Ligand code: KG4
């Protein structure tokens with residue numbers, strides 16, 4: 001048993017959670033979406049102020065919901081990066097003071113490692129988790145898709161990761177948000193776009209498949225964004241007025257299909273590579289990040305998992321896909337219980353941290 005109080009203030013959510021190794025005892029997320037809506041994106045100084053106001057009550061609520069006091073804890077974890085520097089600073093300062101006051105060890109966690117391992121979290125100790133063998137012995141890949149990142153990772157062990165491919169420009173969530181914004185769907189637009197896509201016909205405006213001539217596993221979403229902008233302008237000019245609801249739904253479905261097709265194309269390339277042949281055949285895929293909540297992405301990945309005989313592991317609830325502190329507690333618990341090597345992160349904010 002390793003009880004961790006964790007904090008994440010990397011972007012626009014103030015979150016505190018209490019986790020016992022991989023079992024979530026509480027996970028409080030105070031969202032700032034309403035504050036940033038007028039700007040159509042995250043406004044750093046507004047985020048910092050909101051984190052400052054929310055962090056103490058969010059921490060108290062997390063402890064109360066877990067029915068624990070600071071004396072019951074084994075450690076404190078906090079996101080050190082990547083993220084918005086002024087936002088990260090609030091969480092780090094609060095966690096550092098809390099740990100010092102209660103004589104607890106303080107562990108800095110990489111936000112991306114949190115997303116990557118989020119499928120290991122469970123809501124109770126009876127629930128199964130891939131934390132038990134065969135993982136990490138069998139070949140395991142990770143796919144992180146969020147508003148800031150899109151990465152393919154080879155998980156060799158806890159704390160031992162190799163980046164296989166990353167986006168050269170926009171992230172998958174950012175691309176869907178930007179196309180959604182062009183369609184007038186507000187902020188963040190991607191969840192609304194997913195709903196409208198259910199009513200749309202993706203085949204009416206097929207999106208191009210990016211980076212097919214490159215032999216690496218990198219991703220690029222800015223071409224899809226440009227394709228959407230040109231298409232919307234053309235449709236509006238031709239009909240001399242705004243898009244109809246049917247057109248918006250068709251474009252939403254086509255954009256979502258385009259993003260997912262690109263992710264699966266590159267994932268298939270990895271599965272087919274000589275590095276993952278024979279005894280290295282991929283057996284597990286961990287999916288994390290805000291876009292992991294997307295049911296169309298999940299269904300396409302599930303079909304691929306069936307065809308290629310690997311297990312797809314997704315976070316147990318949609319809330320665990322988006323930013324939350326429970327996912328920050330887990331890598332810290334693994335470190336404290338020595339199941340993962342210490343990552344030696346300096347406990348200072350690191351806005352541009354890699355895995
Ligand atoms: O992981 P996350 O909460 O924050 C970052 O670390 O970036 O991811 C947020 C991203 C946003 O782009 C948001 O629009 C997207 O995840 N997202 C979705 C869905 N829900 C949130 N994208 C596609 N489908 C969804 N249902």
Ligand code: ZN
Nearest residue numbers: 115146322323
């Ligand atoms: Zn995130």
